[in-house]
Amino acid sequence: MRITALHVHPIKGCHRIEVPSAVVTPYGFAGDREWQLVAADGTFVTQRTQPRLATVHPALAEGGVLLQAEGMPELFVERPARADRSTTTYSGPVQVGDAGDAAAAWFTRLLGEEVRLVGLAPGYVRATGMFATESNLGDVAPILVANDASHEFLAERAAEPFGIDRWRANVWISGAEPWVEDTWRRLAIGDVTVTLVVPWPRCAVPQVDQDDGSRRREPAVVLKAHRWCSSLPDDASPVEKMMMLNQSLFGMGGAIEPAGAVVSVGDEVAVVETGPALL
Secondary structure (H helix, E strand, O other): OEEEEEEEOOEOOOOOEEOOEEEEEOOEEOOOOOEEEEEOOOOEEOOOOOHHHHHOOOEEEOOEEEEOOOOOOOEEEEOOOOOOEEEOOOOOOEEEEEOOHHHHHHHHHHHOOOEEEEEOOOOOOOOOOOOOOOOOOOOOOOEEEEEHHHHHHHHHHOOOOOOHHHHOOOEEEEOOOOOHHHHEEEEEEOOEEEEEEEEEEEOOHHHEOOOOOOEOOOOHHHHHHHOEEOOOOOOOOHHHHHHHOOEEEEEEEEEEEOOOOEEEOOOEOEEEEEOOOOO
């Protein structure tokens, strides 16, 4: 098996960046989900409620992030110097740094909703309780791994076309049978270890076209037909039940280490440990 694509999403909910290589940090890949938008009430904002975020093309930049979207001026946003406010995540509140009034005004104008941009800054700590490492601002896991063949299985049966970008995964792997990733527990990519914990529940975000922000029917329909979890083994853990029951599943959430390592497109992937498929 080999890595066929690597994606990072600098701002949670915004457009992806395809990269040839990615550096491992204590929170996942460098540049991945290190920023997010916060509503006036302090809750995080994603494509679930603001699909237009898909049209924002952030660029990685030294010392911060560059905001780009059609009809909007480019804006460089410097990384905050310290964590000075709280925001929500799926695993509870975390301390982040506010990115300033210019970034807030930029996104508020684009979305028509009062929001602020926040990011990882000194003082940020987030341990989800599911992994041995900490996590970025992703939903729960620091990294999401997907199987090319499983995407192709669904795409061939769907009522309308959709690309792999809809899944917003970090690592795409080829050379495996469809759905065998359900059994993967530990992968080796050279000296890098990927620990996979749970098949990933899918919300409405994969229905958002990642180029124009419009909502589509697929892959929700084909997912429900082929990847709906209506029951689990009696010995399934409370976390597995919470994340999987009555959900459509695609991809595997996990953690990656050690910090400082580099993975690249074309790297060989070996399955080191497997377990029973829960779905």
